[in-house]
Amino acid sequence: MISARTSRSAILDHSGQTRAMRWVMAVMLFLTVLAAALGLGxxxxxxxLDRQxxxxxxxxxxxPDAARADAVADALKGQANIRSVTVVPRAQLVELVRPWLGDAGLDADLPMPAMIDVxxxxxSTATADAAAAAVARIAPAAHVDRAARWLAPVRSFIASLAWLAAGIVLLMALATSAIVLLAARAGLDTHRDTIDVLHMLGSTDVQVSRLFQRRIALDTLAGGALGTVAAxxxxxxxxxxxxxxDSVLVGGVTLVLRDxxxxxxxxxxxxxxxxxxxRIGVLRTLRRQL
Known part of the structure; x- marks a missing residue:
């Protein structure tokens, strides 16, 4: 009479096939974790970027409107739903243009636009429109730019990368399922005679499938843990x-504890x-063979 341990050893290959399965799963999880990290980051x-x-x-x-910077700032401070108004100092503007103008930007006679951060x-759009109207009443030629508007393409590109990474993770999960199905069917073909003996001894298809799914789960977990740690x-x-x-956009790609x-x-x-x-693959194959 064949014991449970003997039957399990006979059906499931503990040598080359098992080692190959573990390495395949290690590679699959390595790529999956990299894609998931890219998506989360x-x-x-x-x-x-949205918060900032x-x-x-x-x-x-x-x-001429540059001389009205303080008046514009005071008008903005009197508006509702405005948290802060800051007039950018000229020295800071000079540092911004230094890569292009060099020390020429230090010349006091050089016309320099005035910048106000709000x-x-x-x-909301209504609050932004109200602020722009307040600026236009004092300086009609002023330009009011919304940071979220001109950085919208960058934000869209970053979000596209996140969705692409999610798609890769999904494809890797489907590929893993396909590999498992192929491995299970290969194991059934290799040990078909042993499975027939188990059936004659009273084993059901569910009991036989449990032997395969237990081994495959252990191989996936062992190989997956190795690939995950490496990734x-x-x-x-x-x-x-x-x-x-030192970049605001690239520096934002970080992972927190939850990730x-x-x-x-x-x-x-x-x-x-x-x-x-x-389980699904083994049960379907066994029912077709009977």
Missing amino acids: TWSAAAG LAGRLTVQLIG TLADG MVAVLLIGRRIAAI WICLGLLPLVFAGLATVAA
């Missing part, structure tokens, strides 16, 4: 490189997915 950057730019206005006063309390180390190293870049937890749970998710795929 870029989505965090898009959200941070929502309700931000820049007022530019050129020529932060709205609610960021998280790579993401950590890349994150340090990004942190060294790291999500990445760490991916092997469990894929192991569950592999278990379900193996």
